[in-house]
Amino acid sequence: MSRSKGVPAMAFEFATKELVIGETTYTFKELTVGENDFCADAAKGPDGNIDGRKMMRLMVSKSSVEPKLTIEDLAEAPNRLYVKFCEVVNDLNIPDDEEESPNA
Numbered sequence: 001m002s003r004s005k006g007v008p009a010m011a012f013e014f015a016t017k018e019l020v021i022g023e024t025t026y027t028f029k030e031l032t033v034g035e036n037d038f039c040a041d042a043a044k045g046p047d048g049n050i051d052g053r054k055m056m057r058l059m060v061s062k063s064s065v066e067p068k069l070t071i072e073d074l075a076e077a078p079n080r081l082y083v084k085f086c087e088v089v090n091d092l093n094i095p096d097d098e099e100e101s102p103n104a
Contacts, residue, residue, distance in 0.1 A: 027065040031062055
């Protein structure tokens, strides 16, 4: 979707979180609506149903900032590390009702 001419780009502050594992700091960002839509569409099977595991891997990959993680990287990661990535990405994209928004 493109912007109309003369309409300024929306400037939002996206939430980020860091996860430190050993000597590596992983940084993740909140997804845009478009990125989330991409993940859902890419995770649809031939029957039209979304594969939740595939969608989560796509979300983690899209959300990763530094180091940038690919789907292939995630396939090779230890499961306990992958679960931590998923927790961070879920926290960023589905915050608790009690949390304030980053712009509040």
